[in-house]
Amino acid sequence: MSDVLVVSEHRRGELRDVSYEAIEAGRELADAQGGDLHVAAVGGDVDRFAEDLNREGVDAVHAVANGEEFDHNVYQSAVGALLEKTDAETVVVPNSVNGLDYAPAVAEAYDLQLVTDAIGFEYDDGLTVTREMYGSKVETTVDVDGDRFLLTVRGGEWAPAEGVGDASVESVDVDHPDSGARVTGFEEVGGGDVDIADADVLVSVGRGIEEEENLELVEELADALGATLSASRPIVDNGWLPKNRQVGQSGKVVTPDVYIAVGISGAVQHVAGMKGSDTIVAINTDPNAPIFDIADYGIVGDLFDVVPELVDEFA
Numbered sequence: 001m002s003d004v005l006v007v008s009e010h011r012r013g014e015l016r017d018v019s020y021e022a023i024e025a026g027r028e029l030a031d032a033q034g035g036d037l038h039v040a041a042v043g044g045d046v047d048r049f050a051e052d053l054n055r056e057g058v059d060a061v062h063a064v065a066n067g068e069e070f071d072h073n074v075y076q077s078a079v080g081a082l083l084e085k086t087d088a089e090t091v092v093v094p095n096s097v098n099g100l101d102y103a104p105a106v107a108e109a110y111d112l113q114l115v116t117d118a119i120g121f122e123y124d125d126g127l128t129v130t131r132e133m134y135g136s137k138v139e140t141t142v143d144v145d146g147d148r149f150l151l152t153v154r155g156g157e158w159a160p161a162e163g164v165g166d167a168s169v170e171s172v173d174v175d176h177p178d179s180g181a182r183v184t185g186f187e188e189v190g191g192g193d194v195d196i197a198d199a200d201v202l203v204s205v206g207r208g209i210e211e212e213e214n215l216e217l218v219e220e221l222a223d224a225l226g227a228t229l230s231a232s233r234p235i236v237d238n239g240w241l242p243k244n245r246q247v248g249q250s251g252k253v254v255t256p257d258v259y260i261a262v263g264i265s266g267a268v269q270h271v272a273g274m275k276g277s278d279t280i281v282a283i284n285t286d287p288n289a290p291i292f293d294i295a296d297y298g299i300v301g302d303l304f305d306v307v308p309e310l311v312d313e314f315a
């Protein structure tokens, strides 16, 4: 029997969706292992976060106040302190830039086996983790020895934990050793504050758009639908949209209610970032484009004809 500790994640004052997904993954593990589920809020508005993280199935929420934004040293020492304070031997962390920053250091310091980028697992007297390799072309399983491990879980693979829990909430003071490093602020990569991972509706544009000037057309569609504009990698590589708009393996994982792929072929590296969308609509001239394999609604047609009609319909 082992307790599970889930570490939540926030940015610019808001908890990220992957925090609730990590709680769900943690709850599955805690149920399988017959242990308690602990959730940590580290830094930022911890009291508010602790309230939001108190979902069904959570046994304890630990609030570690310290600074506003992510700080490697704070997270590493906070997670370490919580491992010592609780009976947790299993840690679940979002597979994000932040998570991947401190997870290996915690795993090394506390002798936990580290498995990154989990997309699923089974627990039956031991943990077997499912991961993807070679740009999602191959699925592999990893058998983990023993019950001391740290998993980083990919966003969009677990349903977010729901319901209101009745966990105890405890403020925890942690001494953070001074590493000499200081967090001086937060700067978004080019493209402003838009986080496509937070959008409910995404209009995503691909190489079928042909020219930068033509982006105006998909922008009009996004405006008409109240949607956010995202893109496949070639659009970002061309410098037509900033990197924070890229969906996919080397971009962001998104799970909107509606994802409209305009002139996108559906390469595995793109699909890896959007296959968790609730409803997928694809517009493509090629009826054999792989994007139609995962689309709920497909329009085989020229985007330069179809998109203006949609704008007329929804504007």
Ligand SMILES: Cc1cc2nc3c(=O)[nH]c(=O)nc-3n(C[C@H](O)[C@H](O)[C@H](O)COP(=O)(O)OP(=O)(O)OC[C@H]3O[C@@H](n4cnc5c(N)ncnc54)[C@H](O)[C@@H]3O)c2cc1C
Binding pocket: 135, 205, 206, 207, 208, 209, 231, 232, 233, 234, 235, 246, 247, 248, 249, 250, 251, 252, 262, 263, 264, 265, 266, 267, 268, 269, 270, 273, 283, 284, 285, 286, 289, 301, 302, 303, 304
């Ligand atoms: C290591 C690695 C990481 C990668 N990471 C990512 C990633 O994060 N995200 C990502 O997107 N890609 C990524 N890629 C690139 C990926 O392999 C594809 O090259 C890319 O997704 C293709 O983008 P696309 O669908 O826009 O372009 P294409 O594959 O060129 O597809 C364009 C589509 O538009 C259609 N089309 C053309 N004209 C029209 C028209 N007038 N109307 C309607 N449809 C039209 C075509 O039929 C075609 O299906 C990565 C590749 C590698 C090797």
